[in-house]
Amino acid sequence: MRVAFVSLMYDAPWGGSEVLWTHTAARALAEGHEVMASFYAWPEMAAPLQALAAAGAQILLRTRYQPSLRHRAVNWLARLPWGGELPEIRALTRFKPDVVLINQAGWMDLFFHQQLLDWLRRVPFILACHNYQDPVRQRDFSRALLTDMYSRAKEVLMISDNQLRTLQRQLVDPIANARVIQNPLNLPATYPVPRNVQTNGGLQLAVVASFDVDRKGQDVLLQALTAPEWASRRFQLNFYGQGPDQAYLEKLIQFYRLTDRVRLRGHVADTAAIWRENDLLIIPSRIESGPMVLQEAMLCGRPVVAADVGMVRDWLDDDETGFIADTASAISLNRALSRAWARRADWPAIGTLAAERVRQRIEIEPVGELLRRLVGYATDSATSGRRERRPQG
Missing domain, CATH: 3.40.50.2000 (Glycogen Phosphorylase B;)
Structure with a gap:
């Protein structure tokens, strides 16, 4: 199976929102799946991302936006031969993933990646949301677009009940395909951890x-x-x-x-x-x-x-x-x-x-559970595709 992981986190090379998808990508590689990982390029790649590359993941680095006229002109000219199509879209098309995980540091990042959103019509995908903001006033047209975006995903992953309830209110929609998940934790080998003897510092x-x-x-x-x-x-x-x-x-x-x-x-x-x-x-x-x-x-x-x-x-x-x-x-x-x-x-x-x-x-295996669901959606899609192609007699 081929799995693509696309991280839309823009503001930093690493953060808590990246833990679940990178762990899942590493598990997919260990189980023999082909993996593509796409994320923004920074001067220094975070260590977990370097580990994915070393384990055999195909890495697709995306250029971060720069407001200079020169940068925008160079990017525009580079896309001209492909009718304005972004390099990451061409790379995903070549990779031909069976399923995709779109990882958002926020909750509406994909909304601002129209080419990617359009491309996702051809493949099953899971949409992960790692944050929310409240209050946020949505206009009717953006509320409708966001609701449609969520409905296209096989699942919309939320990190807390509070996040889900807040987004349901803001979108006036039950988000029926939403599921609250747990992130893998960074824990010591043994815990609880005994406290050292306190000093005079209080x-x-x-x-x-x-x-x-x-x-x-x-x-x-x-x-x-x-x-x-x-x-x-x-x-x-x-x-x-x-x-x-x-x-x-x-x-x-x-x-x-x-x-x-x-x-x-x-x-x-x-x-x-x-x-x-x-x-x-x-x-x-x-x-x-x-x-x-x-x-x-x-x-x-x-x-x-x-x-x-x-x-x-x-x-x-x-x-x-x-x-x-x-x-x-x-x-x-x-x-x-x-x-x-x-x-x-x-x-x-x-x-x-x-x-x-x-x-x-605490959930013992959030990574294994997510990978199982990704594999399941890919399998369901392949089975459905075979049924559709079966000759009618």
Whole structure:
């Protein structure tokens, strides 16, 4: 079987939205399927994408848009011999996939790729949605186009019930082919993870997210920690990650006079190393569908303070396994953090309960399940095609 994976993530070379499809592509290769992986070119290819290439995937790099007149003219001239058809469309046609997975970092990325959307009429495809925005006011014509786009997919994958309900409301459509899935997690070999002996620096609080404040909300968390009550509380806040807003966060930490309280720790792939050194996870996100770090931290035995976004309320029980802020505002986050602080002696017990509850619900094989469904849709399509070609007597 030939499977094509097309990632439409545009803003970064790697992110949480890429984990499921890359794991599934790697499993497909291991099981003997032919794989094409298409994604945007960056100066340095992310390590998981390099691993796909090394394992035998056909890699199709797409050029990111540049607004310069020269860049647009060169691209236009290059497409002229093929009537304006994009190189990725020609490559997909040559590859002849039996099934396609379109991976969106958001929820309407494919809407802006008209040639790809038109080409997908010829092959079964699954459409993955990894985020949403609310509020969003859709006009009637765009609502109709998006509903049609979703209806063409064999399945529309969502990351949380909240995401699905929000998009159903915005589109005024049940999205009958939607299915809520789980992402594969980055977990240590053994978990829960015991906490190292605490130092004199006080309780250690962690935010594990890319430095993208519009979505991840580190800026509003810093503002929350300027409330007077935090001046006497002994804590250290650790930001794990990297991203375009690092310089801004460094300036904001200085602006709020939190340099002795907040550290930027960079990207740390070893989750056990993070949770050996931290007592609590904070998710201050403004926009989020399925923060995988929520489940990871809970399985590692840590309580969580999180803004009410995406799947947070699906997995976190307020005042039992963590503390939920109504919104990603300084006031709401401060209230939730203060509730957590008042129960800091209970954090180990809360973390233990969090790990127990997540273990009862976690999906063991999301990658294998997705690959089975892709194979199933390809098989159904091939069988249907044979029936249609059967001579009539």
